[in-house]
Amino acid sequence: MRRLSYPKRSPSMFANPRGIERAIKAALFLLVFLQLLATEGLAAPKGGRAPEREAATAAAPTASSASLEVRYWNSIKNSKAAADFQMYLDAYPDGQFADEARARLRQIEGGPDEGPSNQLDIKPSNQLDIKPASPSPPRPAAPTPTPAVTRDCPQCPQLTLIPAGAFNMGSSDGFPFEAPIHHVVIAKPFLMGQREITLAEWDACVTEGGCSYAPPDRGAGRETFPVTNVDWNDARQYVAWLSKKTGKTYRLPSESEWEYAARAGSATAYPWGAAMEKNRANCSGCGDRPTHEPTQTGFYPANAFGLYDMAGNAAEWVEDCWNDSYKKAPTDESAWTKGSCNERVLRGGAFNNDPRYLRSASRFKYDFDVRYSANGFRVVREQ
Numbered sequence: 001m002r003r004l005s006y007p008k009r010s011p012s013m014f015a016n017p018r019g020i021e022r023a024i025k026a027a028l029f030l031l032v033f034l035q036l037l038a039t040e041g042l043a044a045p046k047g048g049r050a051p052e053r054e055a056a057t058a059a060a061p062t063a064s065s066a067s068l069e070v071r072y073w074n075s076i077k078n079s080k081a082a083a084d085f086q087m088y089l090d091a092y093p094d095g096q097f098a099d100e101a102r103a104r105l106r107q108i109e110g111g112p113d114e115g116p117s118n119q120l121d122i123k124p125s126n127q128l129d130i131k132p133a134s135p136s137p138p139r140p141a142a143p144t145p146t147p148a149v150t151r152d153c154p155q156c157p158q159l160t161l162i163p164a165g166a167f168n169m170g171s172s173d174g175f176p177f178e179a180p181i182h183h184v185v186i187a188k189p190f191l192m193g194q195r196e197i198t199l200a201e202w203d204a205c206v207t208e209g210g211c212s213y214a215p216p217d218r219g220a221g222r223e224t225f226p227v228t229n230v231d232w233n234d235a236r237q238y239v240a241w242l243s244k245k246t247g248k249t250y251r252l253p254s255e256s257e258w259e260y261a262a263r264a265g266s267a268t269a270y271p272w273g274a275a276m277e278k279n280r281a282n283c284s285g286c287g288d289r290p291t292h293e294p295t296q297t298g299f300y301p302a303n304a305f306g307l308y309d310m311a312g313n314a315a316e317w318v319e320d321c322w323n324d325s326y327k328k329a330p331t332d333e334s335a336w337t338k339g340s341c342n343e344r345v346l347r348g349g350a351f352n353n354d355p356r357y358l359r360s361a362s363r364f365k366y367d368f369d370v371r372y373s374a375n376g377f378r379v380v381r382e383q
Helices: 018-038 068-076 082-091 098-109 199-207 232-246 255-263
Strands: 159-162 165-169 182-186 190-193 315-322 340-347 363-367
Touching: 068 082, 082 098, 159 255, 165 255, 182 255, 190 255, 199 232, 255 315, 255 340
Parallel strands: none
Antiparallel strands: 159 190, 165 182, 315 340, 340 363
16 A cells, blocks of 8 residues: 655745734734633643653653743743733733733833833743744644643553644645645543553553454564554554543544644644754654664653654554545544545654654545554543
8 A cells, every 4th residue: 555645845825924923923822811711720731841862761741931921921021012011911910020011011101110020031942933824823722831641551551631722723835635724623621642552552452352463563672662553443443442441432533633732732834843853753854863663652852732753753543534635624623534434544744754744734544454564543532
């Protein structure tokens, strides 16, 4: 079975002038804040420090100073627009930069300045990079400082809580089947596998009779390497076994859930920015040396939701049937179960793909009953 043949890239249909970017940034902040109010009390995950590349097994991400409040403050602190500081105060009337925001407002509006603020100038490791992806601004969910990670049994995969939210799905500057860009609302939070399912986790399913196929590891080791060479039916067997074992509802992610989780609040081509950066992911051309096989899960940095290998390593099966475009696609978290259902969707790209196929919007198709050495999966568990 051969992979999908890709047409040439088409140019972007959107410009990014500074004025438009400022307006979109402001609209995005307000939408994010409203989402925070709607999900108050939810222990949603936030990406923290990336693991060292030399680590064989990465720890769960830790909290960093780059909170939503800090990110937003650093994006406006040198602004000369009073509206920017008023929006900050509306959202954070008692925030850590509130005194400084009020002083800047008085300064801009011609009032008396009460002097310099005693607040620290905190610079997050990654500045918020927001670029317009469609005519209407996205409303990504904002991760909270502490990631929520759980596991239902010793043999079960670790799960990370993904908050409710909304985003713009697809791309206008990739391939035709990634378009049109459409707004998707993820109405409720869900739990997603922090890593791709490993060979060891798969072996537990085989041992207990839930899975009928035992893929080889080709000498890589079974504890931390992702299971690959599994078809869509194999993946469905695994989630059915997990559901029966735990009494919880496990399934494959929908395509919209997958892209929402991969973007983790970003609107750029990759979760970390507009271009591929070296040693961010396992793919052909993504690092200092070529790789021709999967690497350990969690070897590369997690995204802002604390998920590893959402770009590269193993291509990941999702629930959806293949469709050649997003015309009439669902605008919520549900899977698209109409179309060419003998072909199912794979997301994220793999170790043998070049960087353009690791973009958050990239999508592939493959026969649902054909195994391939680059194809694996991760799971979703409903709350």
